[in-house]
Amino acid sequence: AQKVTQAQTEISVVEKEDVTLDCVYETRDTTYYLFWYKQPPSGELVFLIRRNSFDEQNEISGRYSWNFQKSTSSFNFTITASQVVDSAVYFCALSETTLSGYALNFGKGTSLLVTP
Amino acid sequence: SQTIHQWPATLVQPVGSPLSLECTVEGTSNPNLYWYRQAAGRGLQLLFYSVGIGQISSEVPQNLSASRPQDRQFILSSKKLLLSDSGFYLCAWAPNNYGYTFGSGTRLTVV
Numbered sequence: 159a160q161k162v163t164q165a166q167t168e169i170s171v172v173e174k175e176d177v178t179l180d181c182v183y184e185t186r187d188t189t190y191y192l193f194w195y196k197q198p199p200s201g202e203l204v205f206l207i208r209r210n211s212f213d214e215q216n217e218i219s220g221r222y223s224w225n226f227q228k229s230t231s232s233f234n235f236t237i238t239a240s241q242v243v244d245s246a247v248y249f250c251a252l253s254e255t256t257l258s259g260y261a262l263n264f265g266k267g268t269s270l271l272v273t274p
Numbered sequence: 275s276q277t278i279h280q281w282p283a284t285l286v287q288p289v290g291s292p293l294s295l296e297c298t299v300e301g302t303s304n305p306n307l308y309w310y311r312q313a314a315g316r317g318l319q320l321l322f323y324s325v326g327i328g329q330i331s332s333e334v335p336q337n338l339s340a341s342r343p344q345d346r347q348f349i350l351s352s353k354k355l356l357l358s359d360s361g362f363y364l365c366a367w368a369p370n371n372y373g374y375t376f377g378s379g380t381r382l383t384v385v
Contacts, residue, residue, distance in 0.1 A: 193374070201362055203376040249318065253374075261308055261333070262366075262374060264318040 161185065162252050164265035171240050171272055179235040179268045181250030187211070191253040192226065192233045193262065198246045206248075209233065240272045276301035280365045280377030287384055293338075293352040295380050297365030300346065305367040307348040308374075309340055312362040324348060360384045 163182045171177045183192065194206040207217060209226050217224045221238045237244055247269045251262040280297045287293060299305055309321040320333045322340035330340050337356050341349045348365060365377040 195376075201379045201381070203364065203366075205374070251318075260306060260368060261320045261323050262318075263320070264310075266317040 161263045162250050162265035164248075164250055164268050166268045167266070168269045168271070171270070173242060173272055173274050174239050176236060176238050177240050177270065177272075179237075179248050179250075179270065181233045181235065181265060183231050183233065183250070183252045185231075185252060185254050187254045193251040193253065194224065194233075194235050195249045195251065196246045197249065197267070203249070206235075237270075240270075242272050242274055245270060245272045276367075276375065278365060278367055278375050278377045280380060282380060283378065284381045285383070287355050287382065289357055289384055290354045293350070293355050293359070293382070295350040295363055295365075295382075297348045297350075297377055298346055299348075299367045302367070302369060303345060305346065305369055307342065308366040308368075309348065309350050310364045310366065312364065314361070318364070322350070355384045357384050 161184050165180055169177060188211065190211045192209045196204040196206055206222065207224055214226050214228055223236045225234045233250060235248065247267045249267045250265045253260050253262050277300045278297065304326065307324045310318045311321050312318050321338060322330055322332055324330050324342040327342055327345055330342060337359060338350060338352050350363060352359060360383050363380045363382060366374050368374040
């Protein structure tokens with residue numbers, strides 16, 4: 159069963175628009191970690207944020223913000239005033255403490271295209 | 275500081291040929307190590323993980339194998355490549371579930 163769902167396959171916005179990438183997860187653990195990664199065209203995975211299951215405070219880092227809601231099992235990512243350099247594939251991932259080796263379980267990714 | 279090295283960056287191999295991808299980590303000891311594959315559909319799939327030397331766990335049955343001969347070395351292998359083995363392979367390490375670090379990846383094309 160898919161543990162991390164990113165329902166938006168592709169999103170296209172015009173520069174300076176705000177955009178929200180959705181992530182819904184499924185777990186029976188009470189302790190778990192959620193991540194967002196950015197994958198630019200070059201292919202490497204760039205770490206954006208980690209959030210543990212006990213910390214529901216929203217976080218803001220520059221133009222990036224994250225909304226973690228345990229009640230809806232969601233961990234959404236918003237880019238404010240998007241820029242062309244934000245174009246990439248974004249992955250949401252879940253790490254469960256009961257999952258052997260603490261491996262990351264990734265969603266299928268959302269491809270974001272920001273046009274000038 | 276901790277760094278992860280993965281090579282080669284790109285590889286084109288004929289069907290039926292062997293494969294060996296290497297990943298090494300510096301600046302840490304006893305890390306958890308992982309091999310992921312990203313096929314054409316973009317999703318990242320966990321292939322193998324290792325919590326120590328000689329300890330390998332496989333998440334999906336396939337044509338590939340992994341080995342960890344040294345604490346900071348993780349190798350992905352195949353005796354005979356299939357066309358379906360094509361993809362982008364990423365090595366990662368983590369001291370626990372905080373702060374995964376990924377290698378730069380190997381783009382494998384099987385022809």
